[in-house]
Every structure is written in C-alpha cells, then in structure tokens.
Amino acid sequence: MASSWGISRSMAEVHALLYLSDETLNTDDMMSRLDISRGSASMTLRSLLDWGVISRVHRRGDRKEYFSAEQDVWKLFRTILRERKKREIEPLLDELLICRDLSAMLNPGRKKRKLDPEAARLKALNDRLDNMIEFVEMINSVSNHLMNSSGKGLELAVKLISKAS
Amino acid sequence: MASSWGISRSMAEVHALLYLSDETLNTDDMMSRLDISRGSASMTLRSLLDWGVISRVHRRGDRKEYFSAEQDVWKLFRTILRERKKREIEPLLDELLICRDLSAMLNPGRKKRKLDPEAARLKALNDRLDNMIEFVEMINSVSNHLMNSSGKGLELAVKLISKAS
DNA sequence: GCTGATTTTCAATTCTTTTTGAAAATATTT
DNA sequence: AAATATTTTCAAAAAGAATTGAAAATCAGC
Structure with a gap:
C-alpha cells in the first residue's frame, strides 16, 4: 500500500509494527524486527511523529525512548x-x-x-x-x-x- | 500534487492540459505543449485511458488519434x-x-x-x-x-x- | 499485400527518493 | 564536568521510478 499512499515502505512497516504491537517499542526493536538502519529508523519515527500517528513514551529507569501507535x-x-x-x-x-x-x-x-x-x-x-x-x-x-x-x-x-x- | 497522489508528473500534466483544453488534442500536441517524448506521451495517455479519465476521439479524414478528458x-x-x-x-x-x-x-x-x-x-x-x-x-x-x-x-x-x- | 503514417514497446538512461552509516549533537548518570 | 548512552543529521550509495528514443508493431488506404 505504501507507494500508492505516497509514504515510504519503512514508514508503513514501522507504523504497522507499532499498531499491531502490544508493548511500546524502541529504535533498536524497529531496527532488528524490520531490518533497517539506525538512521532510517530515526527518520521514519520522526515522520510518523510529524504525522501525529505515533507518540513518544518514556519509561522510568530506562534511557531509551519508546514509541506507541494510536490504537483507535x-x-x-x-x-x-x-x-x-x-x-x-x-x-x-x-x-x-x-x-x-x-x-x-x-x-x-x-x-x-x-x-x-x-x-x-x-x-x-x-x-x-x-x-x-x-x-x-x-x-x-x-x-x-x-x-x-x-x-x-x-x-x-x-x-x-x-x-x- | 502528482507525487502525493502516486501518479507521475506527466500524467498529472497531460490530464490537466486535456481537462482545461477546449479542443481534443493528439500525441504531438502533448509532446510540444509539455515538452515530453513520444514514448512518454504514449505511455501516459495509455495510463489515463486505463484509469478511465480520458477517452480516444477519432476525427474523420485524420489518421491521428485525438483525446479528450471527462469534464464533469x-x-x-x-x-x-x-x-x-x-x-x-x-x-x-x-x-x-x-x-x-x-x-x-x-x-x-x-x-x-x-x-x-x-x-x-x-x-x-x-x-x-x-x-x-x-x-x-x-x-x-x-x-x-x-x-x-x-x-x-x-x-x-x-x-x-x-x-x- | 505494399506503402507510408502512426502508435507502442522496451532497454538504456536520467531523475528522484530512500536508505545507510558514521560523525556530530544531545541527553543522562556518576 | 567527564564519561557514557542515545538520538539526530547528512553526504554518499543504493534502490526505485520515470523518461527517452529508436526499433518494432500496428493500422489505413490503395
């Protein structure tokens, strides 16, 4: 679907992964689950944040940033x-x-x-x-x-x- | 607009030209008005026909094919x-x-x-x-x-x- | 079925977008 | 404020999409 919606494949994949995931995920999760580079993960997550369809989640006692997708x-x-x-x-x-x-x-x-x-x-x-x-x-x-x-x-x-x- | 709709620039341009044109146009018109190659014009017109948003028009006494866009x-x-x-x-x-x-x-x-x-x-x-x-x-x-x-x-x-x- | 006009096809090329990866920037802990 | 962890940036590389142009195919009239 990605191309006919004018977004990149990884954007669609990252969003799908987050939408279907129970837990919040961090950048390294994306990299390993979808086999993409750190830079790509970072930029993709940024675009999704700009679109407003995912949000940052901070976990206490963890320096990493986690993300979750709107479920509704x-x-x-x-x-x-x-x-x-x-x-x-x-x-x-x-x-x-x-x-x-x-x-x-x-x-x-x-x-x-x-x-x-x-x-x-x-x-x-x-x-x-x-x-x-x-x-x-x-x-x-x-x-x-x-x-x-x-x-x-x-x-x-x-x-x-x-x-x- | 073309890119965010998942169609190529020339498709958008050819359709716009036909939509805004009073007369029907042929391949050579497209080539000269939009400065595109014959091959490109041919493929673009074909895609627009496949989408069903333009139609072929045959003029008697003229071998060329002309095209017109849906106006409604x-x-x-x-x-x-x-x-x-x-x-x-x-x-x-x-x-x-x-x-x-x-x-x-x-x-x-x-x-x-x-x-x-x-x-x-x-x-x-x-x-x-x-x-x-x-x-x-x-x-x-x-x-x-x-x-x-x-x-x-x-x-x-x-x-x-x-x-x- | 031949001739010349027109259209289509497609490999090669050009143009655009996406991805990578490592350096730079930022943030966190001690 | 130094050391370390994490994220961002961006030039270069790779991947992908669109365009070209010339050869091949189709078509229209004779």
Whole structure:
C-alpha cells in the first residue's frame, strides 16, 4: 500500500509494527524486527511523529525512548485526514485560486455582443477552473466536518451516506 | 500534487492540459505543449485511458488519434474512486483477511480460565486486526455508495455530512 | 499485400527518493 | 564536568521510478 499512499515502505512497516504491537517499542526493536538502519529508523519515527500517528513514551529507569501507535482507528483516520488537508488540499486550493485570478484577468469584461472564438475559449477555461475549485472546496468542507466530528459523529455521518444511496 | 497522489508528473500534466483544453488534442500536441517524448506521451495517455479519465476521439479524414478528458468533476471523482477501490482498497482488504485468518489460526480456542500472557497478546493482536478490517470494510461500503450514486445523489450525500457536524 | 503514417514497446538512461552509516549533537548518570 | 548512552543529521550509495528514443508493431488506404 505504501507507494500508492505516497509514504515510504519503512514508514508503513514501522507504523504497522507499532499498531499491531502490544508493548511500546524502541529504535533498536524497529531496527532488528524490520531490518533497517539506525538512521532510517530515526527518520521514519520522526515522520510518523510529524504525522501525529505515533507518540513518544518514556519509561522510568530506562534511557531509551519508546514509541506507541494510536490504537483507535477512527481517531487515526481523523488525524490523517487533518494532516492531508493541511499538506495537500489547502495548498492545492491556494494554487487553483491563483490560477483562477490569472485566468479572470485575461478574460474580457462583461459580454461582447458577437462572442469571438477566443473569448469563448477563455470563458470555457474559466468555467472549468471554477468547477474544479468548487469541487475542491466541497472536499475541503467535508474534511472539516469529518475531522472535527467525534468518533461517534463520524460513524453516524458515514452511515448517513450509506442510507442515501 | 502528482507525487502525493502516486501518479507521475506527466500524467498529472497531460490530464490537466486535456481537462482545461477546449479542443481534443493528439500525441504531438502533448509532446510540444509539455515538452515530453513520444514514448512518454504514449505511455501516459495509455495510463489515463486505463484509469478511465480520458477517452480516444477519432476525427474523420485524420489518421491521428485525438483525446479528450471527462469534464464533469463529479463523474471524474466517481471514476477515480471506482478505480482506487479496485486497485487499493480491495487488495488491501484481501490481505487483511488473510492476516486475520493466520492470526485466528494461532489464537487458542475459546477462553482458558487463567489467561496466560501469550494468549492475551494474541487476543489483542486479533482485536486490532479486526478493528482495522472493520474500518476498511466501512470505507469500502462508503465507496460503493458514493461511486454508484448519481451526480445529484453524491452532492446530496456530501451535504448530509456537512449537516451532521 | 505494399506503402507510408502512426502508435507502442522496451532497454538504456536520467531523475528522484530512500536508505545507510558514521560523525556530530544531545541527553543522562556518576 | 567527564564519561557514557542515545538520538539526530547528512553526504554518499543504493534502490526505485520515470523518461527517452529508436526499433518494432500496428493500422489505413490503395
């Protein structure tokens, strides 16, 4: 799955290992269980921390750092959604709005009587950009709702969709 | 966006060009507009056809093949959803079910009185697998509904979610 | 079935991303 | 603050993915 989600193989593996593990694990555990280097383990754990899907755990009487993964799949879902919105949807929307501004600038003012073909082309381009923007804004809005609804609210929302076939 | 969606840059560019273009375009158009090789254009167009987001158009009196992109963003959304379900969700679910079978096999039969720690570990592993499977099955089910609902039904469903905050 | 136009294929190459490993930095204990 | 344990960093190496270009395959009309 890793590659189609845009994360590296070791990130997926480390997370899976932590998610399925009962105990917290330290860097050396990852290295031996998954056969990866110390550097790789360190960077991978850091990325997972940045995504907010794992957390550090300190054990008294032990200098090493241990890690554990979020166990609630709904919470995990919301965390990933929040992060993808920030990293993907919002920047995309920003770019699209810039494009629309550019395109609107080129577009001739309110309707000329005889619609010359070039104006029509620009109008069509504008419309397509608008459709795409409207769609991404909708995705953005749904993300907001799913992301903030509580675990139960989320499951409910999802059941609503299932009903509205 | 391309990399975080697991498609190549040229695929994204070719699709964007076709989506925003008024006219249908042929391979040579792609090559000159996007400055890519013939081979690359050919493979990229093929992938987009496989995804079902563009289609071939034959013009009478012209031997070249032309292409056009789906213009309806909701339809595009459903097409991509259908394809991702097939390529990602279903294979993932298959793997997860295999994992659960394996895990269930290792798991000791109905409750021993004194729960030895090893059995508890296995039980916990099983539960986590089950949670994940349940979640992916839910995603699968939502995909089915979104994918099959008509354009209007989809927009409606999405508005339902927005309401159920 | 021949000819010329067009598209596809794929080994070699280029470009990108990921991983390694050892040095540097940081933290902990005595 | 020295000694030791642990984590982080990052240049270099390896692995992986995308692209090229030219040969091979396909196709359309004669």
